[in-house]
Amino acid sequence: QEEVPTWNYIAVHVYGTVKIQTSDELLTSLHALVDKYEQQSEHPVSLNNMSKKTMRQVTGIIGFEIEINDIQAVNKLSQGRSHDHPKIISELEKQGASEKAVAEEMKKRLHE
Template sequence: MYIPDLYKNENQIEIEQFLTNNGFAILINQTNGRSWGTHTPLVLEKTIDGKSILTGHISKENPQAENFKEGEEILAIFNGPHSYISSSWYDHENVPTWNYIAVHVYGKLRLLSFDETIESLKKLVNKYEKNEENPVKVENLSAKTMLQARGIVAFEIEITEVQAKRKLSQNRDDKNHQNIINHLENSQDHDSINIASEMKKDRS
């Protein structure tokens, strides 16, 4: 990902929180000679020896899974809020742009055993069920339902490189920066309001 220094994020704690909060990713590799992407939830974890990994799964019927190779490099793209920025909000002539937050994660693929797959499913389900009134537990599902676990390929990605970008009008002076925030906050769009909030953090 192209990241000018002005927009580069190297705050490790902030990046990890972003990956945790925005876990629905696009998984990309080479499949049958073409770039292939799958939308799938990934969970950020730490191994016993302190390495950062992502865990997840996709359908066995997905051609991407059929082409998975142990140790191959794979890319996961995580998107956060984003919003169009109109240059009519500036006090001078300029071009429109787009503000956004995104993280690209590169890593080495390892396929999981069936037992490891079940543990991975437990962590994923627990993460997203924790706020439910009657949370689902993988260990409470029937044997018939759990047969579906035979239809997936689970994996972990040992993270080798992280590219994190926060493009939030850092190149604007305080007056125009605030003008942009004001317009975004007056929007009915959830992403625009979130971008405004992130812009405030950068100048706080």
């Protein structure tokens, strides 16, 4: 019997009404985003210190907001193959960040 590859995943689907941000709204969002994720950095970056040339790249970004009506979370984590989980986890841990995150979630569920 041949083994056919299968892929494990965790996904979140967000449904709602999309609103495209104005240039000012986008800049406000970008400032908040950069400030939040740079605050723990050894040398934090701030949009306030960016050159006009660099900031012109912002015109290539389309910001949006979603008024959420529904959120659906789904996963497929080899539920029918629990006897193979240690091997599957081991193989996922050898790959990229996304695969390692799936492996961590599978480890948590091993003990449930």
